[in-house]
Amino acid sequence: MSPTKRSSQLMRRLVVAIRFLTRLPVPELGVTTEEGISKSLGFFPAVGLLVGAGGCLLYYLLKPVLPSSTCVILVMIYSVLITGGFHEDGLADSTDGFGGGWSREQTLTIMRDSRVGTFGALALIFLVLLKYNLLSMLEWPKFWRWFLFANAASRWSSLPLCMWLDHARQEGQGKMVARRVSWPAALVGTLTVAAASLVFTPRTAIAATAVACAVALLTGLYYRHRLGGITGDCLGATNQLTEVAIYFAAAVLTVKA
Numbered sequence: 001m002s003p004t005k006r007s008s009q010l011m012r013r014l015v016v017a018i019r020f021l022t023r024l025p026v027p028e029l030g031v032t033t034e035e036g037i038s039k040s041l042g043f044f045p046a047v048g049l050l051v052g053a054g055g056c057l058l059y060y061l062l063k064p065v066l067p068s069s070t071c072v073i074l075v076m077i078y079s080v081l082i083t084g085g086f087h088e089d090g091l092a093d094s095t096d097g098f099g100g101g102w103s104r105e106q107t108l109t110i111m112r113d114s115r116v117g118t119f120g121a122l123a124l125i126f127l128v129l130l131k132y133n134l135l136s137m138l139e140w141p142k143f144w145r146w147f148l149f150a151n152a153a154s155r156w157s158s159l160p161l162c163m164w165l166d167h168a169r170q171e172g173q174g175k176m177v178a179r180r181v182s183w184p185a186a187l188v189g190t191l192t193v194a195a196a197s198l199v200f201t202p203r204t205a206i207a208a209t210a211v212a213c214a215v216a217l218l219t220g221l222y223y224r225h226r227l228g229g230i231t232g233d234c235l236g237a238t239n240q241l242t243e244v245a246i247y248f249a250a251a252v253l254t255v256k257a
Helices: 003-021 034-039 041-062 068-083 086-100 104-112 118-136 140-156 158-164 173-177 183-199 202-226 232-256
Strands: none
Touching: 003 034, 003 041, 034 041, 034 173, 041 068, 041 140, 041 158, 041 183, 068 086, 068 118, 068 140, 086 104, 086 118, 086 232, 118 232, 140 158, 140 183, 140 202, 140 232, 158 183, 158 202, 158 232, 173 232, 183 202, 202 232
8 A cells, every 4th residue: 555545544533523523613534434433443543632621722812811620621511512422321321321221221221212211310410520539739830741542541541441341232332343443443542542642741741641541441340240341431430430430530639749
């Protein structure tokens, strides 16, 4: 394959990842297929960097005129608007399913229901409170580093889950990506997160990366135990849990410092 064609292919995969994960108005380069989405997984962390950079820029522009707590709220609103609450919806559906379902079939049925139940509503409330509380503890020099890394690492969490676990049902987003991540795509995504970790000192980078890996591992084990695989909602839930866990690590390390 010629370098020009290879570059065009990589750009197309990046655009597919942006269109899939955000509401940014990027051009559609051809028809998006299941195979195209699975091949774009390696660029999910890069999309996270893009989303994170926008939030950091917004905070930087607002901090001279607004309290840091207000800046955090507006950045959180920005994150939901730019992604359409894509991952938050997955967390709510997953929490409803795992909280209300006893059997595998019952859990999957509840997760498929578009309505938000008690467990899902509580999960979203706790999610927002935790993000606000933890991010408000970080001053600007620490905020941009942790926010940028968390947005990349949380989207990286889909890669090991999709490599390791099969799909839990025969339809939905989980089937499009489960067991369909190539090693080159996983390497691209992992190197992206590794590059993002360079904003930290080596010790902090190791701690933050370890947190992301731990959440992916633990949630993956839970999904395998309860469902025998993953759904798209599971990926969204792990995304949000990874992001919050990284902010929790940031708060702990900041207090220690």
